[in-house]
Every structure is written in C-alpha cells, then in structure tokens.
Amino acid sequence: TSIGTRSLKENTIGSHNVAVGYESQKSYNGEADSHNTSLGYKTLQINTDGKFNTAIGHESLANVESSNYNTSVGCNSLYSNKAQLNNSFGSNSLYSNEQGTDNISFGSYSSYKNVSGIENLSIGNNSLYNNTSNYNVAIGHNSQFYNQTGQNNITMGCNALFTSSNTHNSIAIGFKSQENIPIDTSANISIGSYSLQKSRALQNDNIAIGNESMREKMYGHKNISLGSYSYYGNFDNGSRWYGDSNISIGYESMYDTSSNFTIAIGEKTLKQTSTDSNVAIGHESQFVNTD
Numbered sequence: 001t002s003i004g005t006r007s008l009k010e011n012t013i014g015s016h017n018v019a020v021g022y023e024s025q026k027s028y029n030g031e032a033d034s035h036n037t038s039l040g041y042k043t044l045q046i047n048t049d050g051k052f053n054t055a056i057g058h059e060s061l062a063n064v065e066s067s068n069y070n071t072s073v074g075c076n077s078l079y080s081n082k083a084q085l086n087n088s089f090g091s092n093s094l095y096s097n098e099q100g101t102d103n104i105s106f107g108s109y110s111s112y113k114n115v116s117g118i119e120n121l122s123i124g125n126n127s128l129y130n131n132t133s134n135y136n137v138a139i140g141h142n143s144q145f146y147n148q149t150g151q152n153n154i155t156m157g158c159n160a161l162f163t164s165s166n167t168h169n170s171i172a173i174g175f176k177s178q179e180n181i182p183i184d185t186s187a188n189i190s191i192g193s194y195s196l197q198k199s200r201a202l203q204n205d206n207i208a209i210g211n212e213s214m215r216e217k218m219y220g221h222k223n224i225s226l227g228s229y230s231y232y233g234n235f236d237n238g239s240r241w242y243g244d245s246n247i248s249i250g251y252e253s254m255y256d257t258s259s260n261f262t263i264a265i266g267e268k269t270l271k272q273t274s275t276d277s278n279v280a281i282g283h284e285s286q287f288v289n290t291d
Contacts (some may be wrong), residue, residue, distance in 0.1 A: 001017070001018045001019070001020075002018075002019045002020070002024070002025070003019070003020045003021075004019070004021045004024055004146070005017040005023065005107075006021070006023045006026050006174055006290075007020065007021060007023065007024040007025060007026065008024070008026070008028060009023070009026045009027075009028045010023070010026065010027055010028065010029045010069045011028045011029060011030070011119075011166065013030075013031065013032050014029070014030050014032060014034040014036075014165060014190075015032045015033055015034065015144060015192065016033055016034060016035045017035070017036045017037070018036070018037045018039075018206030019037075019038050019043075019044070020039045020040075021039060021040045021041050021043055022039065022041050022042065022044050023041070023045050023203070024038045024039070024040065024041075024042065024043045024044060024045070025043070025047060025138075025166065026045050026046070027045065027046045027048050028040075028044070028047050028048060028049070028215055029049070029052075029067075030049030030050070030051070031044045033051075034049075034050075034051045034052075034163065035052050036050065036052070036053045036054075036055075036178070036229045037053070037054045037056075037146045038055040038056070038060075038061070039054070039055070039056045039057075039138070040055070040058050040059070040060055041058045042057040042058075042059045042062050043056070043057070043058075043059065043060045043061060043062065044048050044060075044061050044062070044064060045059070045062050045281045046060050046062070046063060046064070046065055047064045047066070047067075048062070048065055048066055048067060048070050048207045049063060049065075049066045050064050050065065050067045050070075050253075051068045051069075051235065052068050052069050052144070053069070053071070054072070054073075054123065055070075055072050055077070055078075056072070056073045056074075056139060057072070057073060057074045057075045057077055057091075058075040059075070059076050059079055059080070060072045060075070060076065060077050060078060060167050061077075061078050062076075062079050062165045063079060063081065063082065063099070064081055065081060065082060067081065067083055067084040067141075068084045068085075068086060069084050069085050070085070070086050070087070070106075071086075071087045071088070071096070072086075072087075072088045072089075072093075072176050073088070074088065074089060074090045074092070074093055074108070074257040075088065075091045075092065076091065076092045077089070077092065077093045077095070077096055078093070078094045078097060078103060078225075078246060079089060079092070079095045079096075080095065080098050080160065081097045081098065082098050082099065083097065083099050083100055083101045083157075084088065084101055084177060085102050086100065086101065086102070086103045086104075087104045088106075088111070088285070089105070089107075089109045090105065090106060090108045090109070090110055090125070090175075091108040091109070092108060092109045092112055093106070093107060093108065093109065093110045093111060093112070094111045094112070095109070096108070096113050096114060096115050097111070097114050097115060098115050098116065098119075100114050100115065100116050100117045100118050100136060101118050101119075101131055101236065102118055102119045102178045103117065103119065103120045103121075103122075104120070104122070105120075105121075105122045105123075105127075105128070106122070106124070107123060107125040107126070107141075107213060108125045108126070109125060109126050109129055110123070110124065110127045110129070111127070111128045111129070111131055111270075112129050112130075113129060113130050113131065113132065114128065114130065114132060115132055116134050117131055117132050117134050117136075118134045118135075119135050120135065120136045120137075121136070121138070122134075122136075122137075122138045122139075123138070123139045123146075123254065124138070124139060124140045124141045124143055124158075125141050125142075126141060126142045126145055126266055127141070127142065127143040127144060127145070128143070128145075128147060129142075129145045129178070130143050130145065130146050130147060130165070131144065131147050131148065132148050132149065133147065133148065133149050133151050134151050134208065135152050136150065136151065136152070136153045136154075136179050136280075137153070137154045137155070138153075138155050138161075139155065139157075139159055140155065140157045140158045140159070141158045141159070142157055142158060142159045142162055143155045143156070143157065143158070143159070143160045143162075143225075144160070144161050144162070144164075145159070145162050145163075146162065146163055146164060146165050147161065147164060147165060147166075147167070148165045148166060148167050149165065149166045149274070150164060150165065150167040150170075151168050151169075151212070152168055152169045152259070153167060153169070153170050153171070154170075154171045154172075154173075155171070155172045155173070155177070155178075155251065156172075156173045157172070157174045157175045157177055157193075158175050158176065159175070159176045159179050160172040160174065160175075160176065160177045160178060161177070161179070161181065162176070162180070163179060163180050164178070164182060165182075166184060167181060167183075167184075167185045167186060167188075167229065168185075168186040168187075169186050169187045170185065170186060170187060170188045171188075171189045171190070171191075172188075172190050172195075172196070173190070173191045173192075174175050174188075174190065174192045174193045174211075175193040175194065175250060176193065176194050176196065177190045177191070177192065177195045177197065178193075178195070178196045178199060179194060180197060180199065180200075180275070181196070181199045181203070181286070183199065183201050184201050184202050184203050185199070185201060185203055185204055186205075187200065187204050187205045188203070188205070188206050188208075189207045189208070189209075190192065190206075190207075190208040190209075191208070191209045191210075191238065192208070192209060192210045192211045192212065193212065194211070194215045195208040195210065195211070195213045195215065196213070196214045196215070197212075197215045197216075198215060198216050198217075198218060199214070199217065199234070200218045202219075203219055203220055203221065204221050204222075205221050205222045206220065206222065206223045206224070207223070207224045207226075208223075208225045208231070209225070209226045209227075210225065210226060210227045210229070210230055211229070212228060212229050212234065213225045213226070213227065213228065213229065214230070214231050214233065215232055215233065216232055216234060217232070217241065217243065218223065218233065218241035218242070219241050220242055220243045220244050220246075221244050221245070222244055222245045223243060223244065223245065223246045223247075223248070224246070224247045224248070224249075225246075225247075225248040225249075225254070226249045226250075227248070227250045227251045227252075227253060227267075228251050228252075229244075229252045229253070230252065230253050230254065231246065231248040231252060231253070231254045231257070231285075232252070232256065234256050237256075242258055243257060243258055243259055244246065244260045244276070246259070246260065246262045246264075247262070247263045247264070247265075248264050249264065249266075250264070250265060250266045250267045250268070250269055251267045251268065252267065252268045252271055253265070253266060253267065253268060253269045253270065253271070254269070254270050255268070255271045255272070256272045257270060257273045257274065258274045258276060259274065259278065260274050260276045260277070261276050262276060262277060262278045262279070262280075263278070263279045263281075264279075264280045264281075264282070264285075264286075265281045265282075266280070266282045266283050266284070266285055267283050267284065268283065269281065269282065269283070269284065269285045269286065270286045271284070271288070271289045273286065
C-alpha cells in the first residue's frame with residue numbers, strides 16, 4: 001500500500017509494506033514479506049532491503065538502507081540510523097545513531113548524539129543527550145546529559161548525574177542527585193534529592209541516602225551517610241570539603257565535619273567536628289567536637 005508522490009517507487013517484489021508520504025520507502029526493492037511501515041515525508045526513503053521497520057514522522061529512519069527491526073516515532077527520530085533493533089520515540093531521538101544497536105529512547109533529543117553506543121535506555125527530554133557509550137539507564141529530563149564515555153550507570157531524576165562525561169558504575173536517584181560531578185568518578189550511590197550534588201572529580205565508592213545527604217561534601221572516598229542532611233558538608237568552608245571512610249547515620253549527623261575514620265549514629269551526632277577516629281552514638285552525642 002502506498003500513498004504519496006514516489007512512495008514505494010522502485011518496489012517490484014516486496015510485500016506487506018505500507019508507505020504514506022512523499023518519497024516514503026522510495027528506494028525499496030528488496031525481497032517479499034518485508035513488512036515495513038512508514039508514515040511521513042521521506043520516511044525510510046533510502047531503505048533498499050531492510051525489513052520489519054516502522055517509521056512515523058518527518059524523515060524518520062530516513063537513512064536506513066538494509067537494517068531490520070527498528071521503530072521510530074517522531075520528526076527525525078533515528079534519522080542517521082544504519083543499525084538494527086533500536087526503538088526511539090520523540091523528535092530527534094537517537095538522531096545520530098549509526099552503528100548502535102538495542103537502544104531505547106523516549107523523549108525529544110534523548111540519546112541525540114549516540115553514534116555507536118549499545119543497550120542504552122533513555123527516558124525524558126535530553127536524557128543521555130551526549131552519550132556515545134554503552135549500558136546506561138537514564139530516566140528524567142537532562143538525566144546524564146553530558147555523559148559521553150561513562151558506562152553502567154543508572155540515573156532517575158531531573159538533572160541526575162548531569163555534568164559528568166565519564167562516570168562509571170554509579171547510581172543516582174533523585175532530583176539533581178550527583179548533578180555536578182565532572183569527570184573520573186565511579187561506584188557512587190546516591191538516593192534522594194540533591195544527594196551528592198556537589199561532589200567533585202575522583203570521589204569514589206560513596207553511599208549517600210537521604211534528602212541532601214552529602215550534598216556539599218566535595219571530596220572523599222568510601223563514606224556512608226544515611227538520613228536527611230547527613231554528612232552534608234559546607235560549601236562555604238573549604239576545610240569541610242574533605243573526609244574519607246566515615247559512617248554517618250541520622251538526621252544531620254556529621255553535618256559540618258572534616259573527619260576521617262569516624263562513626264556517628266543518631267540525630268545531630270558529631271554535627272560539627274574536625275577530629276578523626278571518633279565514635280558517637282545517641283542524639284546530639286559529641287554535638288561539637290574540635291579537640
């Protein structure tokens with residue numbers, strides 16, 4: 001079935017195809033039982049023998065030649081695609097994809113610059129916008145926006161892991177969680193709005209759970225914080241940016257500290273401290289400890 005000027009123009013033996021729109025499936029001349037569906041201006045225009053493709057929207061899947069099993073819905077979605085088993089929904093989603101396979105994108109400009117990355121899932125406008133890597137899950141507007149080479153990341157929330165270009169093996173869940181991490185981090189887990197928001201490069205193996213947990217802690221490794229505002233840090237005081245191997249459990253525990261190898265359990269325990277190797281358990285235990 002063809003409706004539109006030059007739609008299915010060169011087809012001779014292909015069957016079970018539906019082409020609607022100017023030059024839709026214009027070049028197809030492949031085998032029978034091809035089962036392609038295209039709706040829109042120049043959709044599947046240069047496809048010659050690809051099968052089981054669905055393209056809906058202006059120039060959707062416009063450059064497929066012989067690939068199979070792709071679905072694209074939206075203006076210019078999967079525009080450059082020459083691979084197979086990709087699904088894109090949204091204007092310009094997976095626009096630059098050429099060799100990448102098994103990708104799923106929902107949202108305008110989602111996975112826009114992906115060329116060869118495989119097995120990525122992006123849901124939300126601009127999610128994984130700059131991605132060229134593999135095995136990432138990004139859900140939310142601008143989620144993993146600047147990621148390029150980072151792999152095995154899971155993010156959920158607007159601007160989650162927004163800035164980093166090569167973070168690996170990390171999980172960020174919540175509004176602006178790990179938003180400002182720049183480069184070279186791995187294995188961080190943050191759950192909660194603004195958790196680990198201002199973390200910097202080379203800060204690895206941290207776990208922050210709770211609203212604004214470790215929000216302004218700039219540098220440190222192997223820390224665990226559990227509770228709203230736990231191990232918060234102090235952006236205006238550079239001496240509070242650092243700390244390794246601490247455990248902070250409870251609301252505002254170790255809120256404003258620069259300690260190492262310290263354990264604080266309880267609301268506001270060790271809230272302000274600058275000494276190392278302390279253990280404090282109980283509400284406001286060692287609230288201020290600077291000796």
